Amino acid sequence: MPTSTLHAHSRVALFFGAAAALALCLWQAATFKNLPPLASTSVPVSLPSTPLPTPIPPAPTPPPIPAPTAPTLPPPDIVIDPGHGGTDPGRLGKDGQHEKKWALAVGQALATQLRASGWKVSLTRDADTTVSLLDRSTFANQRPRLLLVSIHFNSGESGASGLETYFSWPRQPELMAKLHAAAGLSAGAPLPPDDSAALAASIQQAACAATGSRNRGTHNRPNLSVTSRTLAPAVLVECGFLTHPDEADNIRSSSWRTKLVQGLASGITSWLTTSGKSPSSSPPSPDNISGP
Numbered sequence: 359m360p361t362s363t364l365h366a367h368s369r370v371a372l373f374f375g376a377a378a379a380l381a382l383c384l385w386q387a388a389t390f391k392n393l394p395p396l397a398s399t400s401v402p403v404s405l406p407s408t409p410l411p412t413p414i415p416p417a418p419t420p421p422p423i424p425a426p427t428a429p430t431l432p433p434p435d436i437v438i439d440p441g442h443g444g445t446d447p448g449r450l451g452k453d454g455q456h457e458k459k460w461a462l463a464v465g466q467a468l469a470t471q472l473r474a475s476g477w478k479v480s481l482t483r484d485a486d487t488t489v490s491l492l493d494r495s496t497f498a499n500q501r502p503r504l505l506l507v508s509i510h511f512n513s514g515e516s517g518a519s520g521l522e523t524y525f526s527w528p529r530q531p532e533l534m535a536k537l538h539a540a541a542g543l544s545a546g547a548p549l550p551p552d553d554s555a556a557l558a559a560s561i562q563q564a565a566c567a568a569t570g571s572r573n574r575g576t577h578n579r580p581n582l583s584v585t586s587r588t589l590a591p592a593v594l595v596e597c598g599f600l601t602h603p604d605e606a607d608n609i610r611s612s613s614w615r616t617k618l619v620q621g622l623a624s625g626i627t628s629w630l631t632t633s634g635k636s637p638s639s640s641p642p643s644p645d646n647i648s649g650p
């Protein structure tokens with residue numbers, strides 16, 4: 359091969375060799391430029407730590423469930439129901455006073471007398487307020503009661519006089535099912551005799567004895583509102599005639615009303631004793647309910 363040709367080939371080879379070296383350098387520079395910097399060996403490498411599983415806290419202990427307890431009811435009491443009141447004046451007396459005034463006076467005095475003997479007593483009204491007939495029996499039926507006594511005064515012919523007591527048997531149909539249930543009987547089964555008749559007889563006898571009033575007896579009036587809609591033994595006492603001259607004077611007399619109250623209380627407590635009730639089963643309480 360001629361030298362010039364050799365030199366030409368050498369120059370070409372040198373040229374391509376230099377070009378290849380330059381391309382390699384450029385490629386390396388471009389490649390390393392995109393690499394992340396090497397970590398310095400002087401800096402400790404912290405390996406990613408695997409998080410420890412978080413311990414599951416024990417389930418909280420649920421609060422103890424209180425054992426179901428029967429609702430606590432106050433002990434049964436006596437309900438005194440002074441008739442009329444408020445916008446319902448009742449009968450008009452010869453002296454221009456209305457029945458509602460005397461019914462409230464006697465009802466309150468009777469409640470005081472019974473409480474003094476240790477009985478718990480509630481009043482359907484304790485002031486000159488209007489209370490519907492239905493509200494009176496609804497109040498009495500809110501919980502078990504020993505009995506209900508409604509206090510009224512009569513009117514009639516001027517010669518009519520005396521004291522009489524009413525009760526209702528059977529009760530209103532909607533109450534008979536409740537009475538059967540309370541007695542543990544199925545509907546239609548004969549109920550034991552109603553205690554209201556015996557309560558009426560006891561009050562009638564004692565009140566007439568205490569006041570010397572004419573005894574007009576006891577009467578069953580199944581449709582009388584308060585007594586027919588009350589679950590407990592219930593009576594209505596017509597304590598005398600506001601239209602009778604002598605009885606009207608008696609009713610205005612506080613000493614006669616005291617005798618009447620003593621007689622009513624005696625008849626009530628006598629029946630309660632016969633029925634096996636005592637004040638110890640109905641402790642007196644300062645928070646006697648007045649309502650409804």
Ligand SMILES: [Zn+2]
Nearest residue numbers: 441448510511
């Ligand atoms: Zn009346």
